[in-house]
Every structure is written in C-alpha cells, then in structure tokens.
Amino acid sequence: MIILDNHFHVDPNHGLFLEAVKQFQRAGGTHLIVVYKTAHDYGFPGLKAEDFMKAMDFHIELVEKINRETQVKAYAVVGVHPAEFDYLARNKGLEFARNEVMKALEYAQKLCLEGKAVGIGEVGRPHYEVPQQIWEVSIEIMKYAMELAKDADCAVQLHTESFNEEKFRELGEYIREVGIKPYKVVKHFSPPLVNVAKEVGVFPSIIASKKNIEEAIKQGNRFLMETDYIDDKRRPGAVLGPKTVPKRTKEFLQRGIFTEEDVYKIHVENPKKVYGIEI
Numbered sequence: 001m002i003i004l005d006n007h008f009h010v011d012p013n014h015g016l017f018l019e020a021v022k023q024f025q026r027a028g029g030t031h032l033i034v035v036y037k038t039a040h041d042y043g044f045p046g047l048k049a050e051d052f053m054k055a056m057d058f059h060i061e062l063v064e065k066i067n068r069e070t071q072v073k074a075y076a077v078v079g080v081h082p083a084e085f086d087y088l089a090r091n092k093g094l095e096f097a098r099n100e101v102m103k104a105l106e107y108a109q110k111l112c113l114e115g116k117a118v119g120i121g122e123v124g125r126p127h128y129e130v131p132q133q134i135w136e137v138s139i140e141i142m143k144y145a146m147e148l149a150k151d152a153d154c155a156v157q158l159h160t161e162s163f164n165e166e167k168f169r170e171l172g173e174y175i176r177e178v179g180i181k182p183y184k185v186v187k188h189f190s191p192p193l194v195n196v197a198k199e200v201g202v203f204p205s206i207i208a209s210k211k212n213i214e215e216a217i218k219q220g221n222r223f224l225m226e227t228d229y230i231d232d233k234r235r236p237g238a239v240l241g242p243k244t245v246p247k248r249t250k251e252f253l254q255r256g257i258f259t260e261e262d263v264y265k266i267h268v269e270n271p272k273k274v275y276g277i278e279i
C-alpha cells in the first residue's frame with residue numbers, strides 16, 4: 001500500500017532526521033513530501049537571498065540522502081518561510097526583505113524546473129499578528145510564489161494563519177488573479193473544509209488528527225494528509241509524530257471509514273495531480 005505524508009520536515013541539527021523517516025517507514029509509510037524548514041534551522045543566518053539559496057541546496061541534499069539511505073521515496077519542496085520574511089523585514093527593512101525573498105523564490109523555481117524539487121513552499125503569511133505593511137507584502141510575495149509556480153507548472157504549498165471558509169474565499173480570489181491551476185495550490189495545515197477548498201480551487205492538505213480526517217472524508221476524498229512533523233527535540237509534541245499518517249490511514253481503512261478507493265485517491269492520485277509525480 002502506498003502512503004504519503006504531504007508535509008514533513010527533517011532537521012539533522014535538532015531532530016532525528018533519518019531515524020524519523022525510518023519510523024514513518026516502519027509504520028507503513030512509503031512516500032514523503034519533505035518541506036524546507038528555515039535557513040536558521042539549517043545553520044545559515046537567513047539575512048540575504050544567498051543564505052536562503054544555500055539552505056535550499058542543503059535541503060535538497062537532505063532529501064537525496066533520504067532517497068539513498070532509506071526505502072522511502074522523498075520529494076523536496078523549497079521556499080522561504082513567511083516567518084523568515086518577517087524576521088528579515090524587521091531587521092533589514094521591508095524593501096530589502098521583499099527583494100531578497102523574491103530572489104530566493106526565483107531560485108526555488110529554478111530547482112523545480114531542474115527537477116530537484118516538486119514545489120515552492122512553504123510560503124504565505126505569518127500565523128501570528130504582524131504590522132500591516134508586513135502583512136501586505138507577505139500577500140504580495142505569496143502571489144509572486146504562485147506566479148513562479150504557474151510559470152514552472154509546479155505546486156506551491158501555503159503556510160497561513162488558521163483558516164476558515166472566508167479565508168479560503170479570499171485565497172480563491174488570489175488564485176484567479178494569478179491564473180494558476182486550481183490543483184497546484186496546496187493549503188498546508190488545512191481545516192477539513194474539503195468542499196469549500198474544491199469550490200475555490202485550493203488543494204487542502206489536512207492535519208492527520210482523527211477528528212479532522214473523519215470530518216474531511218465525509219465531504220469527499222479530494223485532499224492530502226500531513227503531519228507537519230517538525231523534527232525538533234526542542235519542541236516535543238508540538239505537532240503530530242512521524243508515524244501518524246500511515247497509522248491513521250490503516251486504522252481508517254480497517255474501520256471502514258476509508259474505502260480502498262479513498263486510500264488510492266488520497267495517497268496516489270491526488271499527489272500525482274498536484275505534483276505531477278508518478279507514484
């Protein structure tokens with residue numbers, strides 16, 4: 001059985017790295033979308049475009065290592081986290097931060113075009129209160145990332161504040177404005193609003209808690225599953241553990257909450273559609 005976690009971080013400096021991947025695999029996991037963390041986590045200062053680019057290269061190397069040294073097939077998603085933009089804007093000014101982050105995102109697009117990554121992310125806007133100007137430029141950068149993804153025909157994974165129906169509709173407007181394909185924009189850490197997401201042209205990646213997935217599948221199987229595992233010993237229990245997606249999937253199949261068809265759709269067909277990957 002193929003089981004994919006759509007939002008998984010690895011951090012050799014602060015976490016378990018390959019051991020976390022092996023835990024995922026032992027629980028029945030087969031495929032991972034491994035999302036860039038931050039330049040800072042990877043040991044780079046995060047103060048200019050080159051720092052982010054080096055951190056992205058480092059991230060690609062981690063993904064290659066997973067593919068070499070484990071049986072899990074891993075794919076990279078690279079970008080600049082909205083909190084990194086916020087930090088840079090506060091330290092070096094808004095204009096400087098905007099330019100550096102945009103330059104770095106162009107590099108992320110290049111990595112997608114070269115086939116080293118399957119998407120740009122996580123990009124978006126901070127999940128905490130920020131000054132209005134930082135908020136507005138974050139949205140501008142988010143749209144720019146969508147444009148880059150559109151031109152490269154790759155996916156984009158969005159990090160945002162906590163979402164509801166109204167916010168999905170706002171995002172839907174940006175998607176129409178940019179003209180990116182509706183299934184290329186992934187809302188990471190999505191609530192189980194499967195129908196609304198479909199309507200506005202967003203692909204929801206839903207946190208694999210019991211409650212969320214139970215609610216999601218009532219609305220259909222057009223979604224991805226994720227843990228947002230952060231691989232950081234400094235923050236134990238901050239998010240779901242590496243085994244959650246395979247465990248939840250098998251349990252739901254056994255209990256008849258998922259059909260075989262649902263599992264195939266969620267873990268094979270949906271990722272294929274979003275990332276263009278052959279699983």
Ligand SMILES: [Zn+2]
Pocket residue numbers: 007009035122228
């Ligand atoms: Zn994340």
